[in-house]
Amino acid sequence: MSVKNFFRVHFYDTDLMGVVHHSNYIRWFETGRVEFLRSIGISLTEMMSDKILFPLTEVKAKYFHPARFDDELELETNPLTLTKVKMEFNYKIRRKGEEEILVSGYSQNVFTSMETGKIIRLPDKYFLKLDKAMIEEMD
Amino acid sequence: MSVKNFFRVHFYDTDLMGVVHHSNYIRWFETGRVEFLRSIGISLTEMMSDKILFPLTEVKAKYFHPARFDDELELETNPLTLTKVKMEFNYKIRRKGEEEILVSGYSQNVFTSMETGKIIRLPDKYFLKLDKAMIEEMD
Amino acid sequence: MSVKNFFRVHFYDTDLMGVVHHSNYIRWFETGRVEFLRSIGISLTEMMSDKILFPLTEVKAKYFHPARFDDELELETNPLTLTKVKMEFNYKIRRKGEEEILVSGYSQNVFTSMETGKIIRLPDKYFLKLDKAMIEEMD
Amino acid sequence: MSVKNFFRVHFYDTDLMGVVHHSNYIRWFETGRVEFLRSIGISLTEMMSDKILFPLTEVKAKYFHPARFDDELELETNPLTLTKVKMEFNYKIRRKGEEEILVSGYSQNVFTSMETGKIIRLPDKYFLKLDKAMIEEMD
Numbered sequence: 001m002s003v004k005n006f007f008r009v010h011f012y013d014t015d016l017m018g019v020v021h022h023s024n025y026i027r028w029f030e031t032g033r034v035e036f037l038r039s040i041g042i043s044l045t046e047m048m049s050d051k052i053l054f055p056l057t058e059v060k061a062k063y064f065h066p067a068r069f070d071d072e073l074e075l076e077t078n079p080l081t082l083t084k085v086k087m088e089f090n091y092k093i094r095r096k097g098e099e100e101i102l103v104s105g106y107s108q109n110v111f112t113s114m115e116t117g118k119i120i121r122l123p124d125k126y127f128l129k130l131d132k133a134m135i136e137e138m139d
Numbered sequence: 140m141s142v143k144n145f146f147r148v149h150f151y152d153t154d155l156m157g158v159v160h161h162s163n164y165i166r167w168f169e170t171g172r173v174e175f176l177r178s179i180g181i182s183l184t185e186m187m188s189d190k191i192l193f194p195l196t197e198v199k200a201k202y203f204h205p206a207r208f209d210d211e212l213e214l215e216t217n218p219l220t221l222t223k224v225k226m227e228f229n230y231k232i233r234r235k236g237e238e239e240i241l242v243s244g245y246s247q248n249v250f251t252s253m254e255t256g257k258i259i260r261l262p263d264k265y266f267l268k269l270d271k272a273m274i275e276e277m278d
Numbered sequence: 279m280s281v282k283n284f285f286r287v288h289f290y291d292t293d294l295m296g297v298v299h300h301s302n303y304i305r306w307f308e309t310g311r312v313e314f315l316r317s318i319g320i321s322l323t324e325m326m327s328d329k330i331l332f333p334l335t336e337v338k339a340k341y342f343h344p345a346r347f348d349d350e351l352e353l354e355t356n357p358l359t360l361t362k363v364k365m366e367f368n369y370k371i372r373r374k375g376e377e378e379i380l381v382s383g384y385s386q387n388v389f390t391s392m393e394t395g396k397i398i399r400l401p402d403k404y405f406l407k408l409d410k411a412m413i414e415e416m417d
Numbered sequence: 418m419s420v421k422n423f424f425r426v427h428f429y430d431t432d433l434m435g436v437v438h439h440s441n442y443i444r445w446f447e448t449g450r451v452e453f454l455r456s457i458g459i460s461l462t463e464m465m466s467d468k469i470l471f472p473l474t475e476v477k478a479k480y481f482h483p484a485r486f487d488d489e490l491e492l493e494t495n496p497l498t499l500t501k502v503k504m505e506f507n508y509k510i511r512r513k514g515e516e517e518i519l520v521s522g523y524s525q526n527v528f529t530s531m532e533t534g535k536i537i538r539l540p541d542k543y544f545l546k547l548d549k550a551m552i553e554e555m556d
Contacts, residue, residue: 011312011322012160012305016153016208016465022473023151023447026440027290034289034348044289045348048433056439060477069155070312070323150451150461151444155326161334162304166429169301173428173487183428184487187294195300199338209451209462290438294431294486301429347433 001136002078003036006096009071019066025103026059029091032077033107036089040133042126051114052122054087058108065102072096079137082130084121086110140275141217142175145235148210158205164242165198168230171216172246175228179272181265190253191261193226197247204241211235218276221269223260225249279414280356281314284374287349297344303381304337307369310355311385314367318411320404329392330400332365336386343380350374357415360408362399364388418553419495420453423513426488436483442520443476446508449494450524453506457550459543468531469539471504475525482519489513496554499547501538503527 007028015021034044047054067073074096081088091105113120122130146167154160173183186193206212213235220227230244252259261269285306293299312322325332345351352374359366369383391398400408424445432438451461464471484490491513498505508522530537539547 008309010305011154011308012162014155015150016155016157017470017472018155019472021151022476023440023443026443026476027288030290030440031286031288043348053434055434055436055483056480058477058479059439059443060475062475063473066472070321147448149444149448151447156331156333158333161337162301162308165301165304165337166427169429170425170427182487192295194295194297194344195341197338197340198300198304200336202333202335202337205333209460289432290440292433293428294433294435296433299429 001133002076003032003039004074004076005031005035006072006074007031009067009069009073011069014069017066019068022061022063025061025063025093025105028073028075028093029059029061029077029089029105029107032075032091033087033089033109036077036079036133040129042129047126048114050123050125052120052126053112053114054109055112056107057086057110059105060107061103061105063103065100067093067095067102073102079130079134080106082134084111084127085119087130140272141215142171142178143213143215144170144174145211145213146170148206148208148212150208153208156205158207161200161202164200164202164232164244167212167214167232168198168200168216168228168244168246171214171230172226172228172248175216175218175272179268181268186265187253189262189264191259191265192251192253193248194251195246196225196249198244199246200242200244202242204239206232206234206241212241218269218273219245221273223250223266224258226269279411280354281310281317282352282354283309283313284350284352285309287345287347287351289347292347295344297346300339300341303339303341303371303383306351306353306371307337307339307355307367307383307385310353310369311365311367311387314355314357314411318407320407325404326392328401328403330398330404331390331392332387333390334385335364335388337383338385339381339383341381343378345371345373345380351380357408357412358384360412362389362405363397365408418550419493420449420456421491421493422448422452423489423491424448426484426486426490428486431486434483436485439478439480442478442480442510442522445490445492445510446476446478446494446506446522446524449492449508450504450506450526453494453496453550457546459546464543465531467540467542469537469543470529470531471526472529473524474503474527476522477524478520478522480520482517484510484512484519490519496547496551497523499551501528501544502536504547
């Protein structure tokens, strides 16, 4: 079960080398996670109002080809692990409608308590949705 | 009473035109406000722990000459108005040790309650420091 | 003749005050300019390949109400002046489908030569499109 | 041979979770590379004027503890591989004067021709400096 979102490269995403600055892909991965969670009915705003945070604990990216100003990009987000304590996703960024992967990535988030800062186990309210998505992914 | 802070232009501050993206000067103005307030003994972290926020309500910038990657810049921050309800500052950005102004700016912040979102009047704990700085500025 | 574009507030657009950082609206104004120009058949990529740059010379913003994570925003871009030497635009940002203006803004760009850095007069290839849009705006 | 640079966390570096947004550490790693190269006499501006680019091909980060607004941070940059075709660095970010690592990272850059986009072998003018630094690192 992969989720795709689409966006344009803005002028402010570029740098002096004439292409997208590498840090922006890390930001775009985040939009993929948010859209994936939205697609299975999980709202990060609701999670925060339940005093649950979801800090990033690891991120990786490999850069194969540069994206450029005004490109229309497609971000494909796939869940790798979705448990009560962490979420891991893989990412692929392509130009819309093209096969070639420009950038691939990975991220890991854990769930923590807004009050204690400690890692917590996600309530079923959220976990059951993650688990259902993961089972579909495994099939 | 002006406060100066110094910083380098980073690669990620540049854009496809080969110079600093204009939005970054708006961010740098913020660092000038923070350093000005620090210089008169006001900590924004303390203010937030007192449930006071300081949203920006207006900003202006004029861009005369571009800054480039690796330039060492000087930001001069001058208070224009410091009252119980708002702060207004003027900014000048130059290359370190040069006279020519690259970018000038203006900002206005108001003080609001973290709980109600409404504009508040700043407690004397903070205001007296602002007022002292403003009197020195007027002399 | 106004042009509207729509986008979500991302997590990375927010700051410690829990709302969108003010500098991001300045970036979003840029996306409005680009979409306005696209709508009248002008591509900034083509302009750059013709060795024409379009540096920002002035920007202003007034902040009335904060936007928040995951808000869907609408940016309305209106041309104020479109000549052979400069472009001025006004901006209004609202939540999608709402009347209330969150942030309003203004920008001025000039056209310069990539080779000399000097202000130039835009070739008719581009200017006639700007002029037509401006005449429609005045009607 | 490690190089350290120091900087403050700015307000605009934070996000809605009240801490530094994870993408900013990726940007900071870049400042460490630049300072490392400066320390051994290599200027990226000069490299670009020689038509050599240095795109990032891989980045990784592990996030152990969050940095907060106004923290003074120390970035330690260590070379891992410096050859004619690529540079690999490791990074450690701590609060200034503290032992605890907040974030660790890794990056790989390759050298490419500005004209062809292909990977090139770095001229001795630059490589000899990199090689000397690497030999010192190995000792």
